[in-house]
Amino acid sequence: MDQATKLMEYFSLPNLDRKNILPIVSATATASFLYVTYRILKTDQEKKQNFKKIPVPGSKYPYVGHMMSLGELPGRTIAKWHEELGPIINLKMGVQNWILVDDPVLAHKIFVTKGIDTSYRPHNVYAHDHYSFGGKGISFSQPDGVWKVSRAAALSVLAPKHIENYTPSLERESRDLVSRFIESTEKDGSVNPLKHLELFSMNVIITAVFSKRFDSVEDPDFRKLDTMVAHVIKNCGLENDLPNFLPIVSIYDYFFGGQAEQRDFIQNKRNPFFRQLIRDAAAADSPNVIKSLVEDGFKLTNDETLAITADLVAAGTDTVSISLQWNIAVMCRRPDIQKKVISEIDEFIKSNGRLPSFQERGHLPYCISVIKESMRFRSTTSLGLAHTTYEDLIIDGYMIPKNSNLISSMDSMHMRQDMYPNPKKFEPERFMNNLKTMQSAANGKLEERDHFNFGWGRRICPGIYLAETELFLAFVQMFARCYIEPSTDGLPDIDSAVNLGVTTAPVSYEVKFVKRANSLI
Numbered sequence: 001m002d003q004a005t006k007l008m009e010y011f012s013l014p015n016l017d018r019k020n021i022l023p024i025v026s027a028t029a030t031a032s033f034l035y036v037t038y039r040i041l042k043t044d045q046e047k048k049q050n051f052k053k054i055p056v057p058g059s060k061y062p063y064v065g066h067m068m069s070l071g072e073l074p075g076r077t078i079a080k081w082h083e084e085l086g087p088i089i090n091l092k093m094g095v096q097n098w099i100l101v102d103d104p105v106l107a108h109k110i111f112v113t114k115g116i117d118t119s120y121r122p123h124n125v126y127a128h129d130h131y132s133f134g135g136k137g138i139s140f141s142q143p144d145g146v147w148k149v150s151r152a153a154a155l156s157v158l159a160p161k162h163i164e165n166y167t168p169s170l171e172r173e174s175r176d177l178v179s180r181f182i183e184s185t186e187k188d189g190s191v192n193p194l195k196h197l198e199l200f201s202m203n204v205i206i207t208a209v210f211s212k213r214f215d216s217v218e219d220p221d222f223r224k225l226d227t228m229v230a231h232v233i234k235n236c237g238l239e240n241d242l243p244n245f246l247p248i249v250s251i252y253d254y255f256f257g258g259q260a261e262q263r264d265f266i267q268n269k270r271n272p273f274f275r276q277l278i279r280d281a282a283a284a285d286s287p288n289v290i291k292s293l294v295e296d297g298f299k300l301t302n303d304e305t306l307a308i309t310a311d312l313v314a315a316g317t318d319t320v321s322i323s324l325q326w327n328i329a330v331m332c333r334r335p336d337i338q339k340k341v342i343s344e345i346d347e348f349i350k351s352n353g354r355l356p357s358f359q360e361r362g363h364l365p366y367c368i369s370v371i372k373e374s375m376r377f378r379s380t381t382s383l384g385l386a387h388t389t390y391e392d393l394i395i396d397g398y399m400i401p402k403n404s405n406l407i408s409s410m411d412s413m414h415m416r417q418d419m420y421p422n423p424k425k426f427e428p429e430r431f432m433n434n435l436k437t438m439q440s441a442a443n444g445k446l447e448e449r450d451h452f453n454f455g456w457g458r459r460i461c462p463g464i465y466l467a468e469t470e471l472f473l474a475f476v477q478m479f480a481r482c483y484i485e486p487s488t489d490g491l492p493d494i495d496s497a498v499n500l501g502v503t504t505a506p507v508s509y510e511v512k513f514v515k516r517a518n519s520l521i
């Protein structure tokens with residue numbers, strides 16, 4: 001949604017006489033104006049020193065800065081600004097200062113080399129005040145004691161040895177996903193993969209976390225949880241945090257606007273639902289994260305446990321399903337690539353009489369390259385998750401002021417000609433020399449990174465191994481059993497996109513999953 005429209009939504013005060021609020025608003029506006037003026041003067045002083053200038057794109061307005069210039073797809077607008085202005089740019093978002101980087105070498109220096117100083121999360125009103133009980137859990141806590149324990153807990157339960165316990169469930173979910181695709185195509189002529197993919201990735205994560213799964217996209221509890229995930233993804237989107245950009249918004253927003261709705265949603269819908277899931281999981285017979293947390297000796301309060309599990313569900317559902325949505329859309333347009341993928345999968349089945357496990361992925365280099373290329377070609381998140389720093393930093397001759405939001409411009413980074421020759425072409429072959437798991441590439445040397453979708457440094461995604469196992473198993477299952485063909489509406493549109501907040505999805509589309517007559521399984 002356009003920033004101007006969002007702003008107007010925040011300003012709607014249905015039951016309040018606007019005359020009463022005017023003096024408060026005016027006082028806040030004056031204070032905010034003085035604060036912004038102070039920030040501008042301070043930045044000017046900094047410029048006088050001999051640091052390299054960080055370019056500021058031209059299209060900014062008083063007080064709101066670039067907020068109105070980001071457009072529907074901020075990642076793409078920012079990519080254009082990088083093209084014009086270089087690898088590092090500076091945006092003013094109301095009172096916030098954003099530093100965006102699209103050069104992996106510079107990003108590595110900021111997020112990894114200076115990781116101790118740059119692993120903080122900027123304050124997001126929804127994420128901090130409502131969603132995470134004031135900064136508990138993993139994704140939005142600060143890198144102190146709480147985060148260390150929560151992250152250690154997540155790394156422990158998402159470690160390969162734990163994920164391998166969930167392999168039967170992962171295989172079952174992939175099989176079910178493709179069966180639903182085929183059945184829906186046979187019944188209705190074509191299918192929109194979106195909800196089926198969300199059910200797939202949600203079932204994987206909630207089986208692991210709570211020993212629970214949903215049978216169908218019609219299940220009311222699936223719909224509830226799906227809405228909860230969409231709520232987080234939307235409200236944690238960087239550019240949706242209006243009260244933090246414009247302090248003027250926050251006063252009455254707290255009582256009447258977006259925050260009142262957010263608080264109510266978290267307290268009265270999300271929390272009771274998750275508390276019940278946690279109670280059921282503790283009593284379940286099968287292994288799950290809730291039980292592992294206790295068995296592995298993590299001493300967490302109820303709120304901490306809830307915050308961690310909410311993070312795992314939110315971070316692990318939409319990201320995986322959107323990566324697969326892009327993958328399917330692209331593959332539908334490339335029957336030539338489908339043929340090569342199918343031939344590689346069939347070769348494996350002929351020799352082994354079954355589909356490969358994730359551990360046997362080395363036998364399918366082309367499939368791995370297609371999955372990686374799909375994530376490069378269309379980034380799952382356009383701007384990752386922002387970091388911040390509490391210190392002024394000098395990196396590569398640039399002076400990065402403290403409290404800036406530090407953001408890696410994923411869309412732009414993945415389209416760099418110097419890293420990915422012919423970046424606008426979908427060319428899986430570019431990854432044939434880098435078949436490492438995404439997890440080891442992401443955690444290894446900069447030169448060996450394949451793509452940057454999982455973020456950086458101490459905050460790098462702890463779910464990479466699970467994510468790539470899911471992507472691999474769903475991918476081989478699809479092409480072992482189907483061809484993907486366009487629906488009567490034509491080919492999926494892969495040039496447009498929809499900004500969902502944190503993630504960027506393709507525009508809704510339908511395709512056909514046509515059962516392969518010569519399938520070997």
Ligand code: HEM
Pocket residue numbers: 138139140151154158205311312313315316317319320323380381384385386387453454455456457458459460461462463464466467
């Ligand atoms: C294709 C799938 C996925 C993508 C593209 C993705 C991407 C990301 C990104 C960009 C970050 C922020 C990193 C940073 O701050 O630099 C992140 C953090 C995180 N991810 Fe993932 N993720 C995926 C799947 C998963 C899965 C399956 C899980 C677990 C179930 C997960 C759990 C988390 C958590 C808990 C964090 C917060 C880490 C922290 O703040 O310390 N993610 N992810």
